Amino acid sequence: MSANQNITGNNQTNGAIGKPIDRVDGRLKVTGQARFAAEWPQDNMTHAVLIGSTIASGRIRSIDTKDALKSPGVLAVLTYQNMPKLKPVVTNPREEPNARRLPLQTPDIYYSNQYVAVVVAETIEKARQGARLVRITYEQQTPATVLDSERGKAFSPKVVFDKPPDTNRGDVPAGLSAAEVKLDETYRTPTEHHNPMEPHATTVVSDGDKLTVYDSTQYTYGVRHSIATNFGIPEENVHVICKFTGGAFGCKGTPWQHIAVAVAAARQVKRPLKLYVTRQQMFANVGHRAETEQHVVLAAKRTGELTAIVHEGFSHTATYDEYVEPFTKPTHMMYGTPNLKTSQKLIPLNVGVPTYMRAPGECSGMFALESALDELAYKLKMDPLRLRLVNYAETDPDTKLPWSTKLLKDCYKQAADKFGWSRRKPEPRSMREGRYLIGMGMATAVYPVNHFPSSARVRILRDGTAIAESSTHDLGTGTYTVLTQIACETLGLPVEKVQVIIGDTNLPKAMVSGGSSTVMSVGTSIQGASKAAIAKLVEIASADSQSPLHGATVDRVVAKDGKLSLKDNPGKGEVFSAILSRAGIKEVEGNFDTQFNDKEKTHSAHSFGAHFAEVRVDPDLGEVRVTRFVGAYDVGKAMNMKTATSQMQGGVIMGIGMALMEATILDPNIGRFVNQDLAEYHVPIIADVPVIDATVLQSFDPYASAIEAKGAGELGIVSAAAAVANAVYHATGVRIRDLPITPDKLL
Ligand code: MOS
Numbered sequence: 001m002s003a004n005q006n007i008t009g010n011n012q013t014n015g016a017i018g019k020p021i022d023r024v025d026g027r028l029k030v031t032g033q034a035r036f037a038a039e040w041p042q043d044n045m046t047h048a049v050l051i052g053s054t055i056a057s058g059r060i061r062s063i064d065t066k067d068a069l070k071s072p073g074v075l076a077v078l079t080y081q082n083m084p085k086l087k088p089v090v091t092n093p094r095e096e097p098n099a100r101r102l103p104l105q106t107p108d109i110y111y112s113n114q115y116v117a118v119v120v121a122e123t124i125e126k127a128r129q130g131a132r133l134v135r136i137t138y139e140q141q142t143p144a145t146v147l148d149s150e151r152g153k154a155f156s157p158k159v160v161f162d163k164p165p166d167t168n169r170g171d172v173p174a175g176l177s178a179a180e181v182k183l184d185e186t187y188r189t190p191t192e193h194h195n196p197m198e199p200h201a202t203t204v205v206s207d208g209d210k211l212t213v214y215d216s217t218q219y220t221y222g223v224r225h226s227i228a229t230n231f232g233i234p235e236e237n238v239h240v241i242c243k244f245t246g247g248a249f250g251c252k253g254t255p256w257q258h259i260a261v262a263v264a265a266a267r268q269v270k271r272p273l274k275l276y277v278t279r280q281q282m283f284a285n286v287g288h289r290a291e292t293e294q295h296v297v298l299a300a301k302r303t304g305e306l307t308a309i310v311h312e313g314f315s316h317t318a319t320y321d322e323y324v325e326p327f328t329k330p331t332h333m334m335y336g337t338p339n340l341k342t343s344q345k346l347i348p349l350n351v352g353v354p355t356y357m358r359a360p361g362e363c364s365g366m367f368a369l370e371s372a373l374d375e376l377a378y379k380l381k382m383d384p385l386r387l388r389l390v391n392y393a394e395t396d397p398d399t400k401l402p403w404s405t406k407l408l409k410d411c412y413k414q415a416a417d418k419f420g421w422s423r424r425k426p427e428p429r430s431m432r433e434g435r436y437l438i439g440m441g442m443a444t445a446v447y448p449v450n451h452f453p454s455s456a457r458v459r460i461l462r463d464g465t466a467i468a469e470s471s472t473h474d475l476g477t478g479t480y481t482v483l484t485q486i487a488c489e490t491l492g493l494p495v496e497k498v499q500v501i502i503g504d505t506n507l508p509k510a511m512v513s514g515g516s517s518t519v520m521s522v523g524t525s526i527q528g529a530s531k532a533a534i535a536k537l538v539e540i541a542s543a544d545s546q547s548p549l550h551g552a553t554v555d556r557v558v559a560k561d562g563k564l565s566l567k568d569n570p571g572k573g574e575v576f577s578a579i580l581s582r583a584g585i586k587e588v589e590g591n592f593d594t595q596f597n598d599k600e601k602t603h604s605a606h607s608f609g610a611h612f613a614e615v616r617v618d619p620d621l622g623e624v625r626v627t628r629f630v631g632a633y634d635v636g637k638a639m640n641m642k643t644a645t646s647q648m649q650g651g652v653i654m655g656i657g658m659a660l661m662e663a664t665i666l667d668p669n670i671g672r673f674v675n676q677d678l679a680e681y682h683v684p685i686i687a688d689v690p691v692i693d694a695t696v697l698q699s700f701d702p703y704a705s706a707i708e709a710k711g712a713g714e715l716g717i718v719s720a721a722a723a724v725a726n727a728v729y730h731a732t733g734v735r736i737r738d739l740p741i742t743p744d745k746l747l
Contacts, residue, residue: 014560016488017707020642021495025244025480034244037216038201042272046075048120048265049127050258051134052113052281056143056350056671057319060107060116060136068119068133073126075269077134079117080104084264089229089255100320101353102230103257104264109138110320111352112672113284115257120265120273143350143671147291147316154314154345161326161361166343169332169398175308175339179299183376187296187368188738190663191316191673192289193282193681194357198246200286201276202259204266211263212239216246218253219512220471224505226255227263242503245475245513249654250356251286252475253514258285283676287355288664290315290325294368298376299339304390306335311369312343321353322346327365330446330718333604334369336393350671356514358654359714362447363721367658370443370722371737374729383426384726385416385442396604404449404605404703405710407634411610414695415632416442419612428733437617438627439731443719445609445633449704449711450515451597455508456525458487458533461587464562464577465497468529472502472510472522477713478643479518485639486523486707490530492559508591516607516711519639524594524706532590534559540588541579548572549579594706603703607710609633611652611723617731622743624728626656629720630693636701636710644712648694651716657684658717659724661740 028034053060065077083104088097099105103115117134121127144150156165176182203214211233215223220240228235245252258277266273277285297310315325328342357363377384392409395402416422424440425431431438456470468487474480483500491498501507510522538557541549541564549557549564549572557564557573565573580587597605614628629652638644661682664673675681694716700708721739728746729735736745 014489014492016485017637017639018641019485020640021481021485023478023481023643024484024495025474036198036201036244036246037203037214037242038274038276040203040214042203042205044271046120046122046269046271046273047124047127048118048262048273048275049124049131050115050261050275050277050281051117051119051131052284053109053116053138055109055138055140056112058109058138058140060109061139062137063117064135068130071126071130071133073122074119074130075122076120076265077117077130078104078261078265078268080107084231086230086260087232089226098321103261110318111284111350112670113281114352115261115285118261118265120269144319145349145666145668145671147293147314147347147349150347150349154347157322157324157344157346160324160344161329165345168341170339172308172310172339172341176297176299178307180302181300181376181379183298183372183379185296185372185375185737187294187371189292189364189367190739191291191666192357192658192662193664194249194251195678195681195683196247196249196251199276199279199282200252200256200258202262203272203274204262205272206266206270209233210237212241213263214241215259216252217242218245218248218473218475218514220473220503220505221509222512223255223259227259230260231263240505242473245473248475249358250360250514253356253512256286279678280676283664283673284352287353289357290317290323290354292325292327292364294327294365296368296372298372300376300380302380304380304382304387306337306391308339309335309337310341312341314345314347316349316351316354317346318353319348319350323354325354325364326361327368329361330365331369332398333393333396333606334444334446335391336397337391351666358651359447359718362718366446366719367722367739370719371725374441374726375735385412385421388412388444399604401602401604404603405634405636405699405701406608407697407699408444408608408610410697411608411632411634415610415612415630418693419628419630421612428730433616435619437619437731439615439617439727439729440612441723441726441730442610442612443722443726445611445715445718447516447607447711447715447718449520449605449607450517451705452511452517452521453593453595454510454521454525455591455593456522456529457508457589457591458526458529459587459589460491460533460537460576462577462580464575465499466491466493467499467501468526469501469507470510470522470525471505471507472518473513474502475513477647478640481643482519482639483523483526486526487530490527490559491534493562497562516713516715520705520707520709520711521594523639523709525592527707528592528594529590532592533588536588536590537576537579538564540583540585544582546582547579548574597705605701605704605710607633607635607712607715609715611720613723613727615724615727615731617728617746622746624660624741626690626724628690632695632697633715634697634699635712635715636699636704637708638696639709641696644696645694647712648696648716649692651714652692652694652720653684653689655717655720656689656724658739659721659741663740
């Protein structure tokens with residue numbers, strides 16, 4: 001077994017962590033009481049409707065708003081002609097401020113359905129009617145819409161995540177010529193859209209020079225910073241609230257244009273205003289996963305040992321802004337080859353800028369790499385799992401650092417055993433069930449640990465309850481629940497006695513809830529703040545001659561069942577409320593800030609996993625059904641086995657969607673995404689998904705974070721599509737290198 005078993009974890013005593021408790025916000029959700037961004041009633045509310053451009057490239061020649069402004073109930077129309085001038089925000093230190101990212105500033109059109117006007121009215125219906133009456137003419141140019149035709153415009157980005165666009169490790173030519181078997185193929189992944197159930201929405205209440213903004217976001221403080229910068233107002237005048245986010249997957253991580261439009265419009269009409277982005281507008285304006293074309297060369301000895309990897313290719317970006325889908329990122333660390341070459345280029349298209357989507361980089365990149373490894377295994381006549389073990393990296397081949405923890409071998413073993421991998425016959429098309437072809441495939445999942453700075457405050461109240469606060473977010477992932485458990489663990493309180501309050505910039509700052517960072521980052525600060533609050537309580541009791549804990553020091557006291565007592569004399573102690581009441585104190589408060597994790601400098605930290613998929617393919621119709629899916633995942637310590645398992649299952653479901661159905665089609669002539677709703681953009685429904693047997697390993701990672709967690713949000717989707725594609729090849733003998741695997745490609 002792995003080294004992890006020999007490390008002693010935190011001496012957790014209260015048993016709150018890991019418990020598969022139900023979501024603490026579950027009742028609010030199912031009874032409709034959970035308030036989303038468009039659900040905060042205001043007196044005197046106005047409603048905004050955005051108008052999108054009908055062309056994908058060119059400029060506005062004329063805008064006529066006269067009839068719209070005369071339409072009943074219409075209060076204002078904003079266009080580039082009367083929109084306030086905005087200042088661009090820098091969200092990423094590697095970025096230049098880009099004014100072309102701002103809404104309604106110039107007549108230039110970079111993509112179809114780009115916002116060109118907003119109409120504000122007394123009701124949503126009146127705003128829609130007004131929007132119909134705005135007349136716009138354009139000077140149209142031919143849009144760039146097809147990756148292949150625009151290859152001549154390819155350029156190197158400045159960075160690919162944290163690396164240069166072209167990298168070389170070892171001696172790649174030597175590694176290639178040492179090959180006894182070589183694989184050289186090209187893989188393609190299409191544009192995909194996040195499609196959270198809750199559309200983006202912003203409600204703005206403007207009070208003099210102060211703003212309250214209810215926004216559906218992964219980053220309350222980011223929205224605040226963006227609004228303050230755009231409008232040149234102090235950050236403290238902008239109050240952003242987001243109690244629940246109805247899914248995000250990355251498309252609510254950066255503040256998009258509609259937020260500034262909503263703020264400008266609310267300030268213009270001087271009344272509360274509600275704006276939501278329609279599903280169709282979401283396809284154009286709030287990011288998407290970029291299309292990729294990836295060329296992979298694997299050079300290997302007959303033993304399977306990789307002597308070189310080349311991973312290079314293209315993804316698209318926008319003509320007015322830059323986003324790199326970093327698909328070569330996982331290739332640097334996944335397998336132990338000494339020789340590696342990577343290269344990425346961008347091709348600008350007339351689309352809204354792409355963005356992070358669940359496991360950006362890993363998701364596209366590992367589809368290619370894990371498909372390629374499967375192909376190489378067939379060439380070598382070697383079991384695909386065996387090939388991965390031959391090339392298992394015992395340390396990070398890129399940084400040469402030891403892994404923080406890596407239970408990948410345990411993942412492979414547990415999942416393979418449960419799945420019955422040994423029953424797989426090696427030859428393609430060799431397994432049948434009646435007239436159906438059966439296939440088995442596997443792939444490796446990986447996602448890095450992203451520990452972000454975050455702050456929290458925990459207050460223990462005189463009534464014996466506690467409140468834990470941080471301006472982080474619950475995207476439907478279970479943040480409320482696991483933060484409650486983390487606080488309970490240290491405070492020694494039952495779940496009912498701890499209230500978690502998040503999603504409000506009046507609370508201590510947390511970073512974006514992205515990169516699978518929330519639990520380890522905010523969880524660490526909640527734990528630290530809980531400890532600090534307990535320490536204050538001990539201090540008060542210790543100073544109190546009437547307390548049984550008089551003279552006690554914090555290291556000799558335990559918090560359990562709402563009581564502080566002496567470690568070596570548990571009978572001696574008293575309940576929290578007694579300590580605070582006698583002292584005449586309302587509450588004690590603990591605060592904690594975590595920074596970027598220093599241990600990242602001494603260890604390479606990643607979550608790992610193994611996926612095994614079984615498919616049934618109809619040989620006449622080309623229909624693929626995923627009949628079984630078994631996975632095992634090493635995410636460090638799971639705070640809640642139920643929500644952690646659910647995260648893995650959710651990721652796998654999205655991966656099945658990526659494998660079999662998800663793709664957004666850009667009309668090459670008009671440059672608009674045409675399947676721009678949930679009727680035509682297909683995601684898996686329950687009937688498309690088998691029972692996903694996801695095992696979250698009992699594990700802990702003392703280097704990744706103080707609470708020993710790594711990350712779970714994104715790992716599950718990584719390589720799930722490759723496992724399905726590999727199973728499809730095993731079933732049919734047809735290798736699909738171009739997702740999604742639709743029936744036409746198999747016939
Ligand atoms: Mo995620 S794509 O880091 O929100």
